[in-house]
Amino acid sequence: MIYAIVGPTCSGKSRLAFEIAKKIHGEIINCDVFQMYKELNIGTAKPGKKERDAIRHHLFDILSPDQYCSVADYQKLVRPIIDDLLSRNIPVIIVGGGGLYLRAALYDYEFHEQKIVDLSRFQNMSNNELYDYLKTIDFDESKKLHPNNRQRVMRAISIYMQEGISKSELLATQRHVLLYKVRFYAISLPREGLYRRIDDRVEKMFADGLLSEAESLYKKYGENIPAFRAIGYKESIGYLNGLTDVNGAKEAIKKHTRNYAKTQMTFYRHQFPTLQWIREIKDVIFDE
RNA sequence: GGCCCGGUAGCUCAGCUGGUAGAGCAACGGACUGAAAAUCCGUGUGUCGCCGGAUCGUCCCCGGCCUGGGCCA
Numbered sequence: 001m002i003y004a005i006v007g008p009t010c011s012g013k014s015r016l017a018f019e020i021a022k023k024i025h026g027e028i029i030n031c032d033v034f035q036m037y038k039e040l041n042i043g044t045a046k047p048g049k050k051e052r053d054a055i056r057h058h059l060f061d062i063l064s065p066d067q068y069c070s071v072a073d074y075q076k077l078v079r080p081i082i083d084d085l086l087s088r089n090i091p092v093i094i095v096g097g098g099g100l101y102l103r104a105a106l107y108d109y110e111f112h113e114q115k116i117v118d119l120s121r122f123q124n125m126s127n128n129e130l131y132d133y134l135k136t137i138d139f140d141e142s143k144k145l146h147p148n149n150r151q152r153v154m155r156a157i158s159i160y161m162q163e164g165i166s167k168s169e170l171l172a173t174q175r176h177v178l179l180y181k182v183r184f185y186a187i188s189l190p191r192e193g194l195y196r197r198i199d200d201r202v203e204k205m206f207a208d209g210l211l212s213e214a215e216s217l218y219k220k221y222g223e224n225i226p227a228f229r230a231i232g233y234k235e236s237i238g239y240l241n242g243l244t245d246v247n248g249a250k251e252a253i254k255k256h257t258r259n260y261a262k263t264q265m266t267f268y269r270h271q272f273p274t275l276q277w278i279r280e281i282k283d284v285i286f287d288e
Numbered sequence: 289g290g291c292c293c294g295g296u297a298g299c300u301c302a303g304c305u306g307g308u309a310g311a312g313c314a315a316c317g318g319a320c321u322g323a324a325a326a327u328c329c330g331u332g333u334g335u336c337g338c339c340g341g342a343u344c345g346u347c348c349c350c351g352g353c354c355u356g357g358g359c360c361a
Contacts, residue, residue, distance in 0.1 A: 009325075032325090033324075033325070033326095034325065044325090068323085070322045070323075070324095071321070071322055071323095071324075072321090072322045073322080074322095075322090097325075098324070098325085099320090099324075100320075100321070100324050101324080103321075104321070104322090107321085109321050109322095110321085111321080111322055112322095114322075144319080144320090145319090145328080146319090146328055146329055148327090148328060148329075149319090149320095149327060149328040149329080150327080150328085151323065151326075151327045151328075152319095152320080152327065152328070155321095155322075155323085155327095158322090159321095159322085162322095167321080170321085171321065174321080176321095226323090229323080229324095229325065229326070230325055231325045232325085233325095234325090255314080256325075257325085258315095259325095260325050262315095262316085262317095263320095263324090263325090264325090266317080266318065266319085266320095267319090267320070267324085270318085270319085270320090271320075
């Protein structure tokens with residue numbers, strides 16, 4: 001059995017996952033993009049050493065800050081671990097805020113080999129030109145996208161260019177079903193309480209030295225690394241570059257974290273139909 | 289005590305000679321299959337400080353009061 005724990009950032013997912021793992025002698029798999037990074041410790045709120053010594057944790061601290069891990073990369077990493085644990089009858093607790101990554105791990109998402117093709121002629125096209133082009137190669141997908149969503153429009157075009165099949169055709173080859181027996185749990189917290197926890201956690205991150213952690217990473221890797229897309233770090237870089245003062249950076253982190261939490265909840269509400277909203281471990285239904 | 293400026297959305301502020309109000313940010317809702325802590329879409333939530341007056345009709349005009357700031361005593 002797989003227990004998938006989701007919930008907005010700062011809701012106490014890691015703690016709940018740890019309690020469950022302890023109770024059923026399971027192992028924990030990370031499903032949070034930024035907790036996969038080494039050296040990003042303060043801003044990502046990783047599980048502590050005590051927890052990680054007590055329970056086996058997978059996919060934490062496996063990436064260097066200058067590495068990148070797409071959903072497809074993650075799927076490739078996580079599937080063998082899940083399969084191995086299940087084959088040895090070890091319960092799997094998969095936890096993290098990355099909703100899409102979780103779906104890619106557990107559903108029959110398929111990612112194909114990408115050929116290297118020249119997409120440069122699209123770079124200079126306007127949003128509407130790109131969108132019009134998408135309509136000619138994948139009309140169904142274009143209907144789902146807004147022309148302003150350049151990132152997605154581009155992606156749909158590049159699927160066609162790289163894989164020789166349109167995105168909607170590709171999705172039609174999948175059944176959109178779970179590959180495993182999974183129970184989904186989401187931590188439910190009143191919005192107000194969650195926002196208060198976010199404020200407190202950001203204050204604590206600053207007290208713990210988030211800025212100096214960001215600074216030493218900045219010195220080591222420069223500012224254009226994948227890890228600096230993380231909330232907490234990108235704002236710290238803004239401060240280090242003199243674009244804002246400490247308080248400005250701190251308030252931006254709080255705001256971005258709130259926005260992120262909200263987007264996460266929307267995703268969970270609509271993308272995991274079997275989701276159960278719970279408050280604490282006693283709400284979790286175990287086998288046996 | 290006198291004079292001046294202000295009080296409009298959660299915040300900062302617009303509002304043409306009177307026709308019951310709108311921007312930015314915040315907030316809220318939504319989309320989501322290789323950038324997802326990313327990207328994008330949608331929504332104005334209001335005793336226009338209070339009371340009275342003039343007017344067919346007022347955020348806007350008149351009077352009083354409350355309140356914040358400044359200057360002079």
